[in-house]
Amino acid sequence: LAKTTQPIxxxxxxxxxxxxxxxxxxxxxxxxxxxxxxxPSQGPRFIIQGYKTKVTNEVxxxxxxxDRKSSTLSLxxxxxxxxxxxxxxxxxxxxxxxxxxxxxxxxxxxx
Amino acid sequence: GAVxxxxxxxxxxxxxxSVKIECRSLDFQATTMFWYRQFPKQSLMLMATSNEGxxxxxxxxxxxxxxxINHASLTLSTLTVTSAHPEDSSFYICSAITxxxxxxxxxxxxxxxx
Numbered sequence: 001l002a003k004t005t006q007p008i009x010x011x012x013x014x015x016x017x018x019x020x021x022x023x024x025x026x027x028x029x030x031x032x033x034x035x036x037x038x039x040p041s042q043g044p045r046f047i048i049q050g051y052k053t054k055v056t057n058e059v060x061x062x063x064x065x066x067d068r069k070s071s072t073l074s075l076x077x078x079x080x081x082x083x084x085x086x087x088x089x090x091x092x093x094x095x096x097x098x099x100x101x102x103x104x105x106x107x108x109x110x111x
Numbered sequence: 112g113a114v115x116x117x118x119x120x121x122x123x124x125x126x127x128x129s130v131k132i133e134c135r136s137l138d139f140q141a142t143t144m145f146w147y148r149q150f151p152k153q154s155l156m157l158m159a160t161s162n163e164g165x166x167x168x169x170x171x172x173x174x175x176x177x178x179x180i181n182h183a184s185l186t187l188s189t190l191t192v193t194s195a196h197p198e199d200s201s202f203y204i205c206s207a208i209t210x211x212x213x214x215x216x217x218x219x220x221x222x223x224x225x
Binding site for chain 2: 034041042043044045046049087098099100101102103104
């Protein structure tokens with residue numbers, strides 16, 4: 001399982017775009033990159049997943065460069081409710097393997 | 112999407128007693144479930160992998176006799192914290208593999224041992 005490194009914390013203001021970068025230098029060929037969001041006293045929630053280039057859904061975008069050694073989660077126009085911890089995970093998604101969480105990034109959105 | 116229901120959401124127990132936490136897959140069959148523990152301001156730590164009809168696989172350092180896991184059906188896995196002590200107070204979270212949706216997590220159980 002590839003190890004991931006993220007900033008421990010980030011601050012932002014409402015309405016700004018937030019980009020959280022995750023490093024995964026040892027990513028394997030079959031690994032996908034998945035991001036989860038966790039609010040206090042709740043279980044993590046799936047945000048987005050990708051393998052290469054760019055993926056976009058209704059809540060976020062995920063940018064993955066060609067070497068796949070890093071990825072960036074982009075949250076457009078954040079609001080106070082986006083204050084949470086964001087985890088980047090790397091592994092063979094949907095293959096029945098266990099998910100190992102890194103330290104995550106605590107995002108604080110201020111008014 | 113797939114839903115995993117976890118109960119109770121909060122429990123307080125006396126030191127030395129046992130507590131059972133349930134994790135149910137509501138609209139799908141979960142052959143494999145995972146149990147995590149999370150201390151304040153820390154990340155989720157995987158405790159064990161629960162497989163329906165077989166023994167759970169515990170991560171290194173997790174006491175299997177203290178954290179009993181039972182996965183007797185395709186929709187239910189239980190975690191029993193036996194002879195709980197204050198240091199077992201934590202947030203416990205279950206997760207299930209949901210096929211196309213990947214992994215879905217329960218809402219967690221806050222255990223406080225007094």
